[in-house]
Amino acid sequence: MILFCWFFCLHYLCSQIFKNMKIEEKLAGSIIEAIKSLYGQEISTAPIQLQKTKKEFEGHLTLVVFPFLKISKKKPEQTAQEIGEYLLTHQQTVSAFNVIKGFLNLTIASSEWIDMLADINKQPEFGFKPVTDSSPLVMIEYSSPNTNKPLHLGHVRNNLLGASLAKIMNANGNKVVKTNIVNDRGIHICKSMLAWLKWGNGETPESSGKKGDHLIGDYYVAFDKHYKAEIEQLMQQGMSKEEAEANAPLIQEAHEMLVKWEKGDPETRALWEKMNSWVYAGFDETYKRMGVSFDKIYYESNTYIDGKKKVLEGLDKGLFFRKDDGSVWADLTAEGLDQKLLLRSDGTSVYMTQDIGTAQQRFNDYPIDQMIYVVGNEQNYHFQVLSILLDKLGFTWGKDLIHFSYGMVELPNGKMKSREGTVVDADDLMDEMVETAQTTSQELGKLDGLTKDEASEIARIVGMGALKYFILKVDARKNMTFNPQESIDFNGNTGPFIQYTYARIRSVLRKANEAGLVIPSDLNLDVQLNDKEESLIQHLADFPATIAEAAKNYSPSSIANYIYDLVKEYNQFYHDFSILREENEQLKLFRLTLSANVAKVIQLAMSLLGIEVPERM
Numbered sequence: 191m192i193l194f195c196w197f198f199c200l201h202y203l204c205s206q207i208f209k210n211m212k213i214e215e216k217l218a219g220s221i222i223e224a225i226k227s228l229y230g231q232e233i234s235t236a237p238i239q240l241q242k243t244k245k246e247f248e249g250h251l252t253l254v255v256f257p258f259l260k261i262s263k264k265k266p267e268q269t270a271q272e273i274g275e276y277l278l279t280h281q282q283t284v285s286a287f288n289v290i291k292g293f294l295n296l297t298i299a300s301s302e303w304i305d306m307l308a309d310i311n312k313q314p315e316f317g318f319k320p321v322t323d324s325s326p327l328v329m330i331e332y333s334s335p336n337t338n339k340p341l342h343l344g345h346v347r348n349n350l351l352g353a354s355l356a357k358i359m360n361a362n363g364n365k366v367v368k369t370n371i372v373n374d375r376g377i378h379i380c381k382s383m384l385a386w387l388k389w390g391n392g393e394t395p396e397s398s399g400k401k402g403d404h405l406i407g408d409y410y411v412a413f414d415k416h417y418k419a420e421i422e423q424l425m426q427q428g429m430s431k432e433e434a435e436a437n438a439p440l441i442q443e444a445h446e447m448l449v450k451w452e453k454g455d456p457e458t459r460a461l462w463e464k465m466n467s468w469v470y471a472g473f474d475e476t477y478k479r480m481g482v483s484f485d486k487i488y489y490e491s492n493t494y495i496d497g498k499k500k501v502l503e504g505l506d507k508g509l510f511f512r513k514d515d516g517s518v519w520a521d522l523t524a525e526g527l528d529q530k531l532l533l534r535s536d537g538t539s540v541y542m543t544q545d546i547g548t549a550q551q552r553f554n555d556y557p558i559d560q561m562i563y564v565v566g567n568e569q570n571y572h573f574q575v576l577s578i579l580l581d582k583l584g585f586t587w588g589k590d591l592i593h594f595s596y597g598m599v600e601l602p603n604g605k606m607k608s609r610e611g612t613v614v615d616a617d618d619l620m621d622e623m624v625e626t627a628q629t630t631s632q633e634l635g636k637l638d639g640l641t642k643d644e645a646s647e648i649a650r651i652v653g654m655g656a657l658k659y660f661i662l663k664v665d666a667r668k669n670m671t672f673n674p675q676e677s678i679d680f681n682g683n684t685g686p687f688i689q690y691t692y693a694r695i696r697s698v699l700r701k702a703n704e705a706g707l708v709i710p711s712d713l714n715l716d717v718q719l720n721d722k723e724e725s726l727i728q729h730l731a732d733f734p735a736t737i738a739e740a741a742k743n744y745s746p747s748s749i750a751n752y753i754y755d756l757v758k759e760y761n762q763f764y765h766d767f768s769i770l771r772e773e774n775e776q777l778k779l780f781r782l783t784l785s786a787n788v789a790k791v792i793q794l795a796m797s798l799l800g801i802e803v804p805e806r807m
Contacts, residue, residue, distance in 0.1 A: 373544075662749075
């Protein structure tokens, strides 16, 4: 067991490591025996470095020989040759070897690969670790919308990353609580409210036929349009831009409304509740369509009060200071930062105040072991400050919070701006993806023979899969450009390419079932595998460690890259070798079993990205 755990840790940290523990255990024991037999010295597992053999060389595993040279007192090539000969003679796992300088490339016997596939075949959720009562609890915050506008393309990346990360952490054996903090108060909310009062004429989602979040977003844009006109007029009267922005009547009215809200003015609160209810109904539709859900939703309108209390407690303790205008600040110059506003001069709170209150509520509600915030990289400084402030306020978990910082997403024609109405709404984007998937699939003949409902469902699955995969395959830390047309391509590194491969395998399995062929539960087969078949099994065996790596690095893209490589490998195999037409019955059953498990891992991996796979396509 100790040997097993040591190898897991070692190879988990290495980038090009072969990750199946069963074969490694056998080889590790034999290598220890080889060193003792050849050179008369006992060793631990520490110097044993097994790597996946590079593609340009023959073999499956490569042993790095250099750590043994002080023991052998021989040249690298001779040491590798002697160890290789010992393993070939004493370990049935090894069927051949070759030496490249100080590297011993080992070829693993076909029987080992068949045993490995049999083991994978027995596990419906291969690669997933079970969640137990003692599993760590990870809370993941994502989405964090404002109730003054609909979700847009930026929110899509946030939600998809957060939802996928939650699935990955859960598959890695963690309890997961998915949370959302709704920014339902503040000056930006008051802007939409004020605009609706001034120009709405009582418009509602029912009277307009619009989703509530879209309706409110229109008034946020309307506010900005009139606000800019006021600024321009004041600047023409001699004010600077900064003075005009501060003194424009609209922004002053919005600030007055915010103060009224915080004082609990009944009329202001009633309007706020009504308009927010419209937005929440719209959000729920979008989340459902996106396949995103939450276990607990927090609202800034509730958490900011606790945040203000904690800030005032910190003020009393001398952790913070008050300026002459009454505002409360944190001095973080000792930490190499600057001063951070916590409460405005009029007593209203800021995002930082809300986050402090939300953090307290969450850790009161759940025994959290790890807190992960999925928020864009423009908030890196914010979370650096939040971690310090939570620590100062006595929250022991403050220093350990994780900011899963991701890059911005743009369209080919540039950035989006909510205030100017140039955003791409999530709903509109999903509509476009499904429509494009329907058109493309029809043109390629992939919907032939299906009913209208079946074709529509496949278009939905393919369109949403294309959207999710295109976004999640990119390293989250990088900025990205989302190209809807490119994402629908049925060739290359796209969701539809992977979905089509899955559907192709399922078609083969249906035909096998119709022919009376049954995949055996135990693969007692006497067949010689080709390189492609062995490579596919080796790739399947990498899946558990890929999940572990994705969880450790908070990297859904690791899953996407893994599954794309597996699918490419399988398609080459499918092109080069017969399955149902194979004359050797044992080999036919083996290839069916291999195909079934490739399909299983495709489905499992895609599920970690929140992507469905169609049975037919």
